[in-house]
Amino acid sequence: MTDRIDPKRQFRATRRTFLKQAATAAALMAAARELLPYGAYAAPAVPEVTGAKLGFIALTDSAPLIIAKEKGLYEKYGVPDVEVLKQASWGATRDNMALGGENGGIDGGHILRPKVHLYSSGAVMQNKQKLPMYTLVNLNEDCQAISVAQEYADTNVQLDAGALKEAFAKKKASGKAATVAVTFPGGTHDLWMRYWLAAGGIDPNADVEVIVVPPPQMVANMKVGNMDAFCVGEPWNEQLVHQKIGFTAATTGELWFRHPEKVLGMRASFVDANPKATLAIMMAVMEAQQWCDKMENKHEMAEIVGKRQWYNVPVADIIGRIKGDINYGNGRTAAGTNLLMKFWGEKGETSYPWKSLDSWFVAENIRWGKFPGTTDIKAMVDATNRSDLWLEAAKGLGLADMPSGDSRGVETFFDGKTFDPANPSAYLDSLAIKAMV
Structure with missing residues (x-):
């Protein structure tokens, strides 16, 4: 004798299966949107290696x-x-x-x-x-910074590095050059530091000594007096401020936004x-x-x-x-800035x-x-x-x-200088302080 299938029972089972599958699909879609809100991804072909x-x-x-x-x-x-x-x-x-x-x-x-x-x-x-x-x-x-030792707090140096010019010259005249630290020769922090100093009339090749210090060692080295200023990424500028060893003169986003x-x-x-x-x-x-x-x-x-x-x-x-909450040190703060x-x-x-x-x-x-x-x-x-x-x-x-x-267009810096990527020579010609001949 053949078992008879109840059409109503079959419909209910089919409907339950459908609803379950639909709920699962919806959950997967929601998870995908949460993981990648900008759109579904198409997985690339199988990678040649599984790591690097x-x-x-x-x-x-x-x-x-x-x-x-x-x-x-x-x-x-x-x-x-x-x-x-x-x-x-x-x-x-x-x-x-x-x-x-x-x-x-x-x-x-x-x-x-x-x-x-x-x-x-x-x-x-x-x-x-x-x-x-x-x-x-x-x-x-953005979100790197130039920080200065606490002994220079009375200069109130910020974007204009020229506020340090007299103090650095006085130190050099005493027989000990002012020292600024960067993280790698020709790297971003080296270039931010040099740009900032030169814009303030301080020649980084003649008026200061530029040294290289690894980022995690910046704060400890300033604490023992090995440098007068440094440029590095976070979290080391913030840590310096929290330890009251120095202060942030400017963030690099203020030198060149974005x-x-x-x-x-x-x-x-x-x-x-x-x-x-x-x-x-x-x-x-x-x-x-x-x-x-x-x-x-x-x-x-x-x-x-x-x-x-x-x-x-x-x-x-x-x-x-x-x-975007910047504690520059010495009581200067800015909350909710676009410098994050x-x-x-x-x-x-x-x-x-x-x-x-x-x-x-x-x-x-x-x-x-x-x-x-x-x-x-x-x-x-x-x-x-x-x-x-x-x-x-x-x-x-x-x-x-x-x-x-390929181009984001003409870039503008805090001192009014502009860089047109279609004409780098014009930019280089406009700079007063440089090492190139």
Whole structure:
């Protein structure tokens, strides 16, 4: 005898199944929107390798690499074995990049934007050996600072470095040069410090001594009197203020608003051999940038990156400036400013590696003698900047409204100087203080 199926029971079961499946699908869609509010991503083809070794320095702008690790984004995009490895200094980063991941070094990571050109040209490499590199993602804008020792508090120095000119000259006349610290020769902090001093009439090559100190060692060195001023990223300027060792004269966003800072840079050999894995790494980092940019995530971000294995820094030293709350020291504060660290922007324009911005860094390094005056700026930038890969990764993330072109246009600095990427020579000619001949 054949069992008879009750049509009503079958309908109820079918309806329950349908509703359950619909609820599951809705939950998945909601989760996808929460993870990636800018659109659904199209997973890249299977990566050639499942990981890479990425270096970072304990600076807040390395957060996207760390968040991508902590939030499982490398795994999401098919590269679960990505390692995010702390580097002792920018010099150590350079040496490990030269070794490469296969030889105990690193394949890429969080680096100062000009380092891509400094490495690729061999300018800062051992025996001038060229190390081809690519700029893949701009990690952040703004939120570095120039800080000054507490003994100069009575100068009230801020954006105008000229307030220090007499004090520095007096120190030099006494037989001991004023010392300013930066993080790497030709790097962003070196260029911010030199620009600020020169705009105030202080020649960084003649009037002060420029030294190199790793970012995590800045505060300790100022505490024992090894420098009169320094330029570094956060959280070290904020920590200096909290310890009442010095004060912030100016943030770098005040020198050049929405300036680029660090990048995800990788060895060209790794990218060329592993294009799918590279795109997967980029997508993970770019999604992390979107997460980091949300104000509601700032406190969690500070808690994560402040952990011992990452920065080993209290949340209080991180949280203020990433939200735009600036405690300059000496009673000067500003809340809710637009000087907070920016990771993504409205449509990824912060993350996009504009070639025009690379042109300024090359021009500034020509200004200070790191590159010869005959350097072909456009050729150097075109050989290293992979904005094409950024666009490909962005499409994979489901982004439709993206930055376009290679130029962000004419840039304006706090002292009124302008940089037209179509005419770098005019910019260099306009500068009164420079090392180039």
